[in-house]
Amino acid sequence: MPMAVPSTLYLVVLFLVILPAAKSQRNQPMRLRFGKKGEFKILQVADMHYGDGKATPCEDVLPSQLASCSDLNTTAFVRRMILAEKPDFIVFTGDNIFGFDATDAAKSLEAAFGPAIASNIPWAAVLGNHDQESTLSREGVMKHIVGLKNTLSRVNPSEVNPIDGFGNYNLEVGGVQGSAFQNKSVLNLYFLDSGDYSTVPGIFGYGWIKASQQFWFQLTSANLKRAYMSKPLPQKSAAPGLAYFHIPLPEFSRFDASNYTGVRQEGISSPTVNSGFFTSMVESGDVKAVFTGHDHLNDFCGALNGINLCYAGGFGYHAYGKAGWPRRARVVVANLEATSNGNWGTVKSIRTWKRLDDEHLTAIDAQVLWSKTSVGGHDINV
Amino acid sequence: MPMAVPSTLYLVVLFLVILPAAKSQRNQPMRLRFGKKGEFKILQVADMHYGDGKATPCEDVLPSQLASCSDLNTTAFVRRMILAEKPDFIVFTGDNIFGFDATDAAKSLEAAFGPAIASNIPWAAVLGNHDQESTLSREGVMKHIVGLKNTLSRVNPSEVNPIDGFGNYNLEVGGVQGSAFQNKSVLNLYFLDSGDYSTVPGIFGYGWIKASQQFWFQLTSANLKRAYMSKPLPQKSAAPGLAYFHIPLPEFSRFDASNYTGVRQEGISSPTVNSGFFTSMVESGDVKAVFTGHDHLNDFCGALNGINLCYAGGFGYHAYGKAGWPRRARVVVANLEATSNGNWGTVKSIRTWKRLDDEHLTAIDAQVLWSKTSVGGHDINV
Numbered sequence: 001m002p003m004a005v006p007s008t009l010y011l012v013v014l015f016l017v018i019l020p021a022a023k024s025q026r027n028q029p030m031r032l033r034f035g036k037k038g039e040f041k042i043l044q045v046a047d048m049h050y051g052d053g054k055a056t057p058c059e060d061v062l063p064s065q066l067a068s069c070s071d072l073n074t075t076a077f078v079r080r081m082i083l084a085e086k087p088d089f090i091v092f093t094g095d096n097i098f099g100f101d102a103t104d105a106a107k108s109l110e111a112a113f114g115p116a117i118a119s120n121i122p123w124a125a126v127l128g129n130h131d132q133e134s135t136l137s138r139e140g141v142m143k144h145i146v147g148l149k150n151t152l153s154r155v156n157p158s159e160v161n162p163i164d165g166f167g168n169y170n171l172e173v174g175g176v177q178g179s180a181f182q183n184k185s186v187l188n189l190y191f192l193d194s195g196d197y198s199t200v201p202g203i204f205g206y207g208w209i210k211a212s213q214q215f216w217f218q219l220t221s222a223n224l225k226r227a228y229m230s231k232p233l234p235q236k237s238a239a240p241g242l243a244y245f246h247i248p249l250p251e252f253s254r255f256d257a258s259n260y261t262g263v264r265q266e267g268i269s270s271p272t273v274n275s276g277f278f279t280s281m282v283e284s285g286d287v288k289a290v291f292t293g294h295d296h297l298n299d300f301c302g303a304l305n306g307i308n309l310c311y312a313g314g315f316g317y318h319a320y321g322k323a324g325w326p327r328r329a330r331v332v333v334a335n336l337e338a339t340s341n342g343n344w345g346t347v348k349s350i351r352t353w354k355r356l357d358d359e360h361l362t363a364i365d366a367q368v369l370w371s372k373t374s375v376g377g378h379d380i381n382v
Numbered sequence: 383m384p385m386a387v388p389s390t391l392y393l394v395v396l397f398l399v400i401l402p403a404a405k406s407q408r409n410q411p412m413r414l415r416f417g418k419k420g421e422f423k424i425l426q427v428a429d430m431h432y433g434d435g436k437a438t439p440c441e442d443v444l445p446s447q448l449a450s451c452s453d454l455n456t457t458a459f460v461r462r463m464i465l466a467e468k469p470d471f472i473v474f475t476g477d478n479i480f481g482f483d484a485t486d487a488a489k490s491l492e493a494a495f496g497p498a499i500a501s502n503i504p505w506a507a508v509l510g511n512h513d514q515e516s517t518l519s520r521e522g523v524m525k526h527i528v529g530l531k532n533t534l535s536r537v538n539p540s541e542v543n544p545i546d547g548f549g550n551y552n553l554e555v556g557g558v559q560g561s562a563f564q565n566k567s568v569l570n571l572y573f574l575d576s577g578d579y580s581t582v583p584g585i586f587g588y589g590w591i592k593a594s595q596q597f598w599f600q601l602t603s604a605n606l607k608r609a610y611m612s613k614p615l616p617q618k619s620a621a622p623g624l625a626y627f628h629i630p631l632p633e634f635s636r637f638d639a640s641n642y643t644g645v646r647q648e649g650i651s652s653p654t655v656n657s658g659f660f661t662s663m664v665e666s667g668d669v670k671a672v673f674t675g676h677d678h679l680n681d682f683c684g685a686l687n688g689i690n691l692c693y694a695g696g697f698g699y700h701a702y703g704k705a706g707w708p709r710r711a712r713v714v715v716a717n718l719e720a721t722s723n724g725n726w727g728t729v730k731s732i733r734t735w736k737r738l739d740d741e742h743l744t745a746i747d748a749q750v751l752w753s754k755t756s757v758g759g760h761d762i763n764v
Contacts, residue, residue, distance in 0.1 A: 200665055202687045211662045212598055214593035276658025279595045283582055305584045
């Protein structure tokens with residue numbers, strides 16, 4: 001069953017209208033924006049696999065670590081990352097809780113997101129394939145998340161209805177306050193529900209991003225592009241976008257060690273069918289990087305058709321991993337171009353690195369994901 | 383550019399409403415329905431490649447045929463097929479004209495569809511990758527087709543806007559007049575524009591079916607399924623569907639000689655990206671077979687995830703082919719189940735065969751595509 005459609009309608013007709021509420025939202029202050037140094041930093045936390053906290057043991061750690069290890073090590077790692085990186089925004093890309101081992105989904109979610117909530121840094125989350133295995137359904141989990149403090153998560157957009165999944169939304173990141181771009185979104189963030197498992201007879205394996213979600217993504221991307229390329233300060237092409245979801249796309253399998261940064265230590269657990277979201281993103285042209293979790297032992301980024309496909313690597317301690325191979329997190333930083341009048345313009349570059357949960361939170365695999373002046377593909381925005 | 387969105391809208395919001403006109407359309411007589419013998423027969427004509435008629439020479443025919451061969455041989459073949467099979471409906475799956483060699487697109491289209499128009503049999507067409515190469519754009523070609531006599535072709539649905547392409551529509555086939563199913567669509571036909579060529583930087587090759595079209599397909603499929611499973615005579619699952627378009631899906635490459643019927647004499651010229659339409663059809667669950675053209679030397683049907691992927695084989699004489707390997711057409715027949723009261727019920731089986739343009743219009747490769755009582759997959763409707 002691809003979509004839930006109101007049962008009394010024979011023909012569902014979609015009308016194009018201007019929603020006044022949505023329009024007026026444009027006049028509200030940007031909830032996310034670049035800082036005074038022309039930088040916006042995102043911390044990605046993948047697969048926390050939170051259970052019940054202190055009572056929930058760790059998996060795949062060294063024998064010396066095992067006795068004292070629990071979900072609280074996951075909590076401590078989130079806190080250390082926040083202190084070390086001081087991100088502007090935190091994204092949790094699913095399997096936030098490991099539902100089978102969480103006695104109470106709401107409490108487990110609150111504990112898992114606790115350090116983010118306490119930091120007063122805005123944060124967002126999407127669902128993985130394990131979040132619904134406790135006392136709340138996928139819809140219930142997403143609705144609970146949306147009600148937590150400091151989150152910018154949303155359940156679903158009003159623009160496309162019906163839409164598959166729970167947790168499809170986008171966020172705009174405004175230019176520096178006081179700069180010419182303070183009222184324009186210069187960086188766009190997309191969040192999607194990649195599902196849990198196939199419910200289609202004859203197709204086994206993990207879920208996928210459906211046509212309804214892709215239609216919403218393309219509509220949203222087209223609208224953002226139009227706004228960015230319109231007055232005031234009309235730009236020549238779309239603002240760069242980043243997409244966050246849980247399950248890697250089939251296209252993550254297209255790389256070998258010669259063309260990615262990071263490691264691939266297990267298979268790519270994408271769905272067994274291709275639902276076309278990679279193609280939809282290439283069509284729309286604004287997304288420069290995709291960030292997923294799901295495969296804890298893979299942490300690479302590889303570029304295909306101008307889009308970086310990136311894993312974060314496993315973060316949580318109550319999740320399969322590899323003893324001696326540290327848990328890790330991914331950081332993404334976008335930097336603005338300095339303008340000739342000493343102010344800030346649009347995004348100049350997007351970089352990434354990872355940090356390991358070792359004594360020094362060692363940073364590894366720093367790389368440029370996108371640059372306004374890069375040659376090749378359709379990234380030439382000079 | 384994935385979609386054309388009205389430029390004055392910042393946020394496009396799609397609303398679910400009941401369109402009275404669409405609803406009342408249900409009360410109009412079915413334009414297509416099964417005949418008194420409980421049968422509905424569709425003739426598929428792929429790749430006519432019509433040019434200017436008598437002056438346009440043939441390609442890849444035997445030296446003995448060359449001197450007297452022109453587009454008129456294509457016309458004669460359409461006429462012979464109509465006389466031999468007496469189809470209830472004719473579908474032209476694109477490259478109806480070979481635009482480069484058609485001086486006047488409108489005239490070429492009228493000549494190409496001439497035998498169908500003259501037969502008074504309802505017909506429909508979709509676009510290929512060559513139809514727009516003459517004096518009309520893709521939109522112009524589709525609009526011209528829609529205005530021709532006896533066609534049930536439509537430009538685009540009102541349900542999803544914006545939608546990519548021109549020629550996305552569906553047709554319902556009603557049960558036998560006077561039977562209990564006379565006001566139910568027991569067979570659903572989908573027509574889609576598979577595009578011409580990629581317009582996306584970095585992606586070469588042929589076009590593909592976009593997310594907007596798939597969203598429309600899934601909405602339509604869900605609505606048809608709901609109506610079929612509702613009173614009166616609520617059915618247990620969706621009515622079978624058939625999909626017609628020009629360019630084969632990437633999944634056509636999944637077969638080898640051991641699991642298809644017919645021949646594969648050239649590569650599968652699908653787009654170089656997978657846009658997910660096969661997955662969308664498997665999700666919706668009603669489409670039992672897909673019929674394309676485009677590769678003139680392939681004429682096979684193979685089944686994957688319960689969906690038959692079928693070529694028709696090349697039909698037109700001003701099109702590449704293989705000398706000595708006859709031009710051909712595909713026929714599909716759906717038969718209804720006889721009910722205990724001596725009337726007709728829902729679709730029992732869907733069969734196909736091809737006919738060659740030889741002296742006897744030899745029929746080959748007869749096979750059952752779907753049967754209500756077939757075991758395996760989700761086809762068990764008993």
